[in-house]
Amino acid sequence: PGQSVIFVLIGDTEVQNDVAPEDAFQPSEGIAVTIRSGANIRSGPGLNFNVVGGAAAGDELLADGLSEDGDWLRVAYNERVAWVNRAVLAEDPAMDDLPTLTSDLRTPMQSFRLRTGIGSPACEEAPDDLLLVQGPEGFEIDLTVNGAEIRIGSTIAMRYIEVDGQVLLEMIVLDGTLETIGPDGETIVVTTGYRITANIDDEGIIQGTFGEPEFVGTDEFTSDFCVLQNFPSKILNYAVDLDCPGDPEPTRVPNVTTNNTSNIVQRTATRSEIPGVDCSAFDRVGPADIRATVETLEWTEAPGATEYELVFYNYEGNVAQTFRTTDTSYTVNIGEVPTGGQLQWEVRAYKDGEYACVTYRSPVITRGADPNEPPGGYPTESDFSGSWTCIDNFALAFSWSGAESDDTITARYTDIGEPVSLTLGTGSSGSYSYSVYDVSGGGTLRTSSGQSVTLPPITCGSGG
Incomplete structure (x- = not known):
């Protein structure tokens, strides 16, 4: 499916391409674009996406596509997919010839149908029949599997299982995350060590939606299943590291759902995009109410991070002002931050200048007035x-x-x-x-x- 996605078929496993040749998207070879002014590089085509780095005037990037509104170009940045605003680029007529990248585009094998056997493998030293799917480290990839839309930023094992006489499609997150749609239409993020299942018909097409994530204990993995860790590095994008029998029970990172159902806990931050930073408990602490006076905003530590960036958004949802610190708190006069009457805030974590993750943004806060009389009393009417x-x-x-x-x-x-x-x-x-x-x-x-x-x-x- 492009973008260096690896499929490893193990045992009795078949994968059928569901993207017709005439419908398959053929990516552009790309063009060189030049930064005309210092620019932020973002994880997606919009100001609401995270800043993953920057580029200076005169820097060149390779661009291969346009956002749907034509205002952003997809570029290669530090060996990952990123986006840059067209307004900061030296104008080039060739930009108009780049393909528009929409969410419904599919490259060959980006939509596929999976079938695996059910039962014990013929080889006792191999895991059960399954498909191992792994994207490039640090990237998220959209796939359509047996009719279901998913997004992976991880290593996933997919297979058929039988429960009470019913054949189900099971997906286990071995590393990273998987996003899909839950039974009530909510987006569910499944994290490492959890699985989801869905009913399938005789053709393997998923019926309905996936159920809620379930934790997979190490007792459910045989030692033979852990041979996945021994796959040669040249086969995979990166090594598979499983929690196998005899290993300590892993710390469970909560799964995320947009409607916060009773048995799924809201995650507080995005997963780290670089090694060495643990964002699993990274979160805003407070305060919940903010006034136009001096306030101290606090957050929890992201172990491994060397610097944090406190980001304020104005009433329109645009970045109003940012502050850098190495501490887990920052004191600022909110009245001097140009947010208008309403604001939101978040905190980004960095390691040695490289972006790692960001807390989820606060709800919209109506900024209260400063309850204290300013030094020297309230100002008289100004002619300014x-x-x-x-x-x-x-x-x-x-x-x-x-x-x-x-x-x-x-x-x-x-x-x-x-x-x-x-x-x-x-x-x-x-x-x-x-x-x-x-x-x-x-x-x-x-x-x-x-x-x-x-x-x-x-x-x-x-x-x-």
Whole structure:
């Protein structure tokens, strides 16, 4: 199915391609694209996806496709699939010729039908009849198996089993995670050491949906099954490491479901995308209520991480401001973070500068007023005013008046989803223009003496 997905057929196992030749997607060989301004590289085509790295002006990346809206390009970054905003790239007409990558595209064998035998294998030193499926380490792959849509970021064992006379399709997560749809339409994330099963008809097609995940104890694996650990490295993308008889019972990482049913616990963070960082208990601690004053935000440790990034999102869901720290807490004046009246926050973990994982984002929080009177009392009515306009679709023009003669004026806004703090000048009045890429939303003008004015939402740049 492309993207270096490995299939290992063991015993009495058959796999049939369900992607017709005329429907199979043939990936582009790709084109070289050049970064024209420092850019974030993200895990998906949107500002809501995690930042996995960055690129500097002049860097070249290999791109092979466009997002459905045409605003993002899929690129190869540090030997993984990633995405970059088109607005930060030097324009190249060849970009328009790249294929649009939609969720329904399938390469050969990305949709397949599996059949395995039921019962003991002919070879006593081999595991039961099964299909071992393994994606590249650190990648998630979409597959259609016997009619069911799944996403794996892991190593999965698939096989037929018989329970009370009924043949079921079983999937066991040997490493990483598997995502599928549960009985109530919810998304379920199955973690290492758990399995899911589904009823199948005489043709092997899944009937209904998978049931809820069940833990698989080491007593259910025979020592012969653990020979999977001995597969030559040249066969697999990475070694299989199982919890076999005699090994300590593993720590159970909770499974995730969007509706938080009674017997499935909500996971608190994404799994680590790099080795050496344990994100299984990484979580926001609090506070739950946030006011426009000095607050200390806390989170649990992600063992192995060397740095954390506290990220605030504004009322539109765009990144408002970020802060880096090596501690598991950070104290910040929330009133100075340009989120507007509502905000969300999350924490990202890094190891030696490389992104590992992120906590799930907080619910939307309505920012409360500062209950304390500021030093020197409440300010009197200010004559300070300011405005901004988009002058040529790729530049903002700022103007201000009513400031103190020695005030320094600063503008804060978001460009390509990233917070910008721009010094405009000094003086009681003035103007300043500055090139932008994709500004969408409001902003603020601030004086060094503490006055501020809110700028109305504006669209300027590639979105203008």
